[in-house]
Amino acid sequence: IQMTQSPSTLYASVGDRVTITCRASQPISSWLAWYQQKPGKAPNLLIYKASTLQSGVPSRFSGSGSGTEFTLTISSLQPDDFATYFCHQYDNLWTFGQGTKVEIK
Amino acid sequence: QLHLQESGPGLVKPSETLSLTCTVSGGSISGSSYYWGWIRQPPGKGLEWIGSIQYNGDTHYNPSLKSRVTMSVATSKNQFSLKLTSVTAADTAIFYCARLGYCIRDVCYHGDYWGQGALVTVSS
Numbered sequence: 001i002q003m004t005q006s007p008s009t010l011y012a013s014v015g016d017r018v019t020i021t022c023r024a025s026q027p028i029s030s031w032l033a034w035y036q037q038k039p040g041k042a043p044n045l046l047i048y049k050a051s052t053l054q055s056g057v058p059s060r061f062s063g064s065g066s067g068t069e070f071t072l073t074i075s076s077l078q079p080d081d082f083a084t085y086f087c088h089q090y091d092n093l094w095t096f097g098q099g100t101k102v103e104i105k
Numbered sequence: 106q107l108h109l110q111e112s113g114p115g116l117v118k119p120s121e122t123l124s125l126t127c128t129v130s131g132g133s134i135s136g137s138s139y140y141w142g143w144i145r146q147p148p149g150k151g152l153e154w155i156g157s158i159q160y161n162g163d164t165h166y167n168p169s170l171k172s173r174v175t176m177s178v179a180t181s182k183n184q185f186s187l188k189l190t191s192v193t194a195a196d197t198a199i200f201y202c203a204r205l206g207y208c209i210r211d212v213c214y215h216g217d218y219w220g221q222g223a224l225v226t227v228s229s
Contacts, residue, residue: 031206031213042201042222043152048215086152090206090213093165094142096152 001025003087005097011105018074020100022087027067031091034063034072037099038083046085047072077102107131109202109220117196117227123189127202127220128182135160135180139216142205143176143187145198146222153198157205158185192227199224 002025012018022032030050035043045054047063050070060075074081082104087097113125127141134141142157156166158176166174170189178185189196200223205216 029213031208031215033206033215042219044219045215045217048217049213054217088152090215091208093167094140094154094157094205094216096144096154098151 001028001089001092001095003089003095003097005085005087005100007100008098009101009103011103012077013105014077014079016077016105018077018081018102020072020085020087020102022065022070022072022097024068024070024089026092028089028091030066031089032063032065032070033088033090034061035086035088036081036083037086043086074102107204107218109204109218111200111202111220111223113223113225115224115226117192117225118229119193119227120191123192123196123225123227124186125200125202125223125225126184126186128184129204130183133180134178134183134185138207138209139214140165140205140207141178141185142203142216144201144203145196146201147195147198152201155187155189155200159207194227197225197227 004023032050034047037043051063062073084099084101108130110128117123140157143155156176158164173190175188203219
């Protein structure tokens with residue numbers, strides 16, 4: 001299963017609402033996770049089962065979608081949120097999107 | 106709280122075999138149906154799943170790497186390992202071990218824990 005994220009890079013300001021899209025090459029039900037990665041660190045789980053927030057993750061993060069179309073939304077971008085985000089399907093083996101880097105506008 | 110730690114040589118010569126081990130602490134590899142996987146990330150690039158293994162030895166490999174990859178598990182040591190043969194400079198990457206999800210009868214359970222990553226450089 002191929003996972004395609006868009007955009008590859010997103011320029012935004014603190015306080016902006018940010019949306020990242022992930023598309024699967026075939027239906028994966030809701031078996032999708034979102035990870036945040038900062039430079040020099042391992043990816044950190046934000047959301048699983050498409051929309052369930054991992055414990056300890058701020059509520060400004062939310063996920064939606066099912067089947068082949070998924071979105072990650074940050075309702076009000078904070079300084080700590082400038083990072084790279086990956087989607088990850090675990091329905092059929094395991095694959096990752098190519099990543100979306102959120103940079104300061 | 107699980108902790109995963111990668112170990113192995115940081116430098117491998119072209120055409121040789123890359124070998125890494127992941128040691129799991131804070132829980133047992135045998136304690137559940139989770140898969141234990143290897144993921145790599147070339148410098149400045151995205152994540153690529155390499156392969157996964159379950160405590161009983163059931164393995165799955167990325168088709169693009171399958172001919173060069175072997176994974177094994179040592180439940181008595183709470184470790185699992187990766188061997189990647191015939192490496193080239195294109196295999197230079199940060200290698201992460203992680204607990205990955207699994208599916209049973211149309212229900213899937215997500216993975217969660219990752220190691221800190223180990224940089225492996227392929228160079229003569």
